Amino acid sequence: MAGGNAIRGTRVGAGPTGESERGESAARERIPFYCANGHVNNTWFAAEAEVPETWDCPRCGLPGGRDSANPPAAPRTEPYKTHLAYVKERRSDADGEAILEEALGRLRAAREL
Template identity: 40%
Template sequence: MAERTLRGARLGGQSFEDERGIEFAARQQVGYRCPQGHEFEITMSTEADIPATWECPRCGEEGLSTDGVKPEEKPEKPVRTHWDMLLERRSVKELEDILTERLELLRGGEIGPAHLHRPRKRTTKA
């Protein structure tokens, strides 16, 4: 069994195919510059859509293309707060009524944490 093993070959380490007759895709170098001043080039296909930004390999910040290609301006949605979402479901008048009702229940000791409840006075009839 030991005679059948491949000697000197690592698994996935190298290909035994040669590169004769293979035509590589046309390539181009695309330059980028990050805010830290690092300049770097990325090799891409000539058919590829060139992105306006690329992550800098040295510092990780976004580098802008040196070819003058500007990134697309995306319209920003306004931030929706919890209050905005609440107002989509209820009016201010409804919220005021609910608040008043809940405060009355809390003050009456019917809801809320046990340590806030006041002991109820018992009236005994004699």
């Protein structure tokens, strides 16, 4: 429906728009980052800003580098370890048997009382 609303798409008090009213934009440069999956992420940075070596890919989350021929490798993720797995790393089976016998001995002694 074509209405006669001349200020459609703006809000009250928004004022005039345009470069002269807002001021000059900061100088920017587009820096491409390449991830191991072949994605290209073009990110804008201020011209005077320090550009990081890596930037996370928004599509897959892998780190992206600035060299398209040699993107950074995916970080190695360690599988989740349970508390028991950490205990088994610290103790041998013989240590575990000794601790179990000691605990069972205390339980049996407490039962006799």
